Amino acid sequence: MADGGGKKAVADRLSGLPDHLLQHVLSFLPSIRAVRTCVLSRRYPEQWKSVPAIRITRADAMRYLGPSALNRIVNCLLLFRNKLPLDEIKTPFLESMPFLMDAFVRLQQSDDCCQNCYEAGDCGDQSCKGCRGINYGKNTCVLLEALSSATKLELLASPEVFIFRRDLAQCPMFFKLKTLLLNEWCLTANHGAFLSPALTSFGEAYSSIHYNLVEMGASYNLKKQSLILKNFTLEIKCDQVDDRIRRVLEIFCSYGLPMEKIKIKPLPMSFDTQFHDTWSSGSRFQFRAEYIVTLLEAWSHYFEQLDIVMSMMAVLYLDNWECIDQECQF
Amino acid sequence: MAAPESGDGNNGAARMVTLISSDNTRFEVEAAAASLSQTLQLTILDGGGGGGDGIPLPNVDSATLSKVLEYCIKHAPAAANGGAPNATAVDRAELERFDNEFVNIDQSVLYSLIMAAHNLEIEGLQSLVAKKVADMIKGKSPMEIRRTLGFPDPTPEEQAEMNAHMLEYGWAYE
Structure with a gap:
């Protein structure tokens, strides 16, 4: 045991990181790699199961070409994660995962992009690599159906990637969903990608909303649907309130979503480089005064009772921004 | 005492x-x-750490603390902006360059840093170091990772466990 000398003690230290920090480290690895770290030591075997992210990398996408193959690997990753009792698992398909409460799925550099910009793929063009690769049935829900028991979902992908949109077009029901985090993939080309750097967190009424969003060529008329928004919170993170954000606000306001259920937060500084962490960490961000003012001006479009908006502004100033720092509760 | 109010009157230093x-x-x-x-922020908001009193950090040694502060000083202006709107691409590139350089350090320092970042709740720094460590083991074979992170060589027993694991999670090794 005692060979090595002093050098070893130093080198050993990284291996001595506490579990949660180790998980943080592993969360930066492609999941398949993280799984492989189980072989490192006795302490490692369980680590990857608690890692808060599932990372499917470009290399993975190359190896597991097409969404259904990719699906298989995501299935495996999800199936073996900590919250799932292993003996409950019979089949490595993402068909039903009743024990999954909390899922974070980020598709990074997926090949499932349609060169003809069909929102949900299936363009029928044989030269389109992304759509050609679809080898599952037209009415198959690749990823999301299996996650339908989740109470919290984070689904992140670049805007071109259509898997999530495609899945949502199948209209899976999320009966227990309380929080849903999405990024700009949920905004489709024929609406001018109006919510680009935005995150929304929806409540129970979510799935029917997105049914319209993903239909190719659908006109964006959510007013036709009657939604019950009483248990519904909308949260948007964005650089600034531009037309796309206004459009979103307009849509939700037209449903009668009360103001206090809308939260708007600025994007964190490191958005570009640390996408995953900033989206999921829930850290505190300072508001700037101009930001708030812009925001309220934008909002006044949507609320006829301007005096309410004005009085909110007063509260914000009085509280020196502190109260909205964490929750942005208007 | 040195004059603390050497600023331009209105805002002061x-x-x-x-x-x-x-x-x-x-x-x-x-x-x-x-x-x-985040840990210090609360104390500082309460007015702590000024004047003759300092804030004692019993878990952080001076070498680590100076490194931590180097990071904080560099990142403070961006953090004060509260978000991306005012940051130019140049600013971001510069920060990124700094970050890359910053974690190009000895493993033991990385370890102290991530522990300190965790204790002091400096999220950006913790992520930065965690990512660096992840990069260090990315693309390596299990044995190489063991060596990189300084695990002792596996005992025969551990080796057997590993083999069993690779069987159980064969899909990850395909």
Whole structure:
């Protein structure tokens, strides 16, 4: 045991990181790699199961070409994660995962992009690599159906990637969903990608909303649907309130979503480089005064009772921004 | 006493706070930089750390603390902006360059840093180091990872466990 000398003690230290920090480290690895770290030591075997992210990398996408193959690997990753009792698992398909409460799925550099910009793929063009690769049935829900028991979902992908949109077009029901985090993939080309750097967190009424969003060529008329928004919170993170954000606000306001259920937060500084962490960490961000003012001006479009908006502004100033720092509760 | 109010009248000089490392070295930094630490931010908001009092940090030695503060000082202006709107691409590139350079350090320092970042709740720094460590083991074989992170060689027993694991999770090794 005692060979090595002093050098070893130093080198050993990284291996001595506490579990949660180790998980943080592993969360930066492609999941398949993280799984492989189980072989490192006795302490490692369980680590990857608690890692808060599932990372499917470009290399993975190359190896597991097409969404259904990719699906298989995501299935495996999800199936073996900590919250799932292993003996409950019979089949490595993402068909039903009743024990999954909390899922974070980020598709990074997926090949499932349609060169003809069909929102949900299936363009029928044989030269389109992304759509050609679809080898599952037209009415198959690749990823999301299996996650339908989740109470919290984070689904992140670049805007071109259509898997999530495609899945949502199948209209899976999320009966227990309380929080849903999405990024700009949920905004489709024929609406001018109006919510680009935005995150929304929806409540129970979510799935029917997105049914319209993903239909190719659908006109964006959510007013036709009657939604019950009483248990519904909308949260948007964005650089600034531009037309796309206004459009979103307009849509939700037209449903009668009360103001206090809308939260708007600025994007964190490191958005570009640390996408995953900033989206999921829930850290505190300072508001700037101009930001708030812009925001309220934008909002006044949507609320006829301007005096309410004005009085909110007063509260914000009085509280020196502190109260909205964490929750942005208007 | 040195005149603390040497500023331009209206705003005055930036508020400074003193941090004391475990080996009793005193560091004077701008409150804005120290406030990158969620832990310190609360104390500083309460008015702590100014004047003759310092904030003792019994878990952080001076070498680590100076490194941590180097990070905080660099990142403070961006953090004060509260978000991306004012940051130019140049600013971001510069920060990224700094970050890359910053974690190009010895493993033992990385370890101290991530522990300190965790204790002081400096999220950006913790992520930065965690990512660096992940990069160090990315693309390596299990044995190479063991060596990189300084695990002792596996006992025959551990080896058997590993083999069993690779069987159980065969899909990850396909």
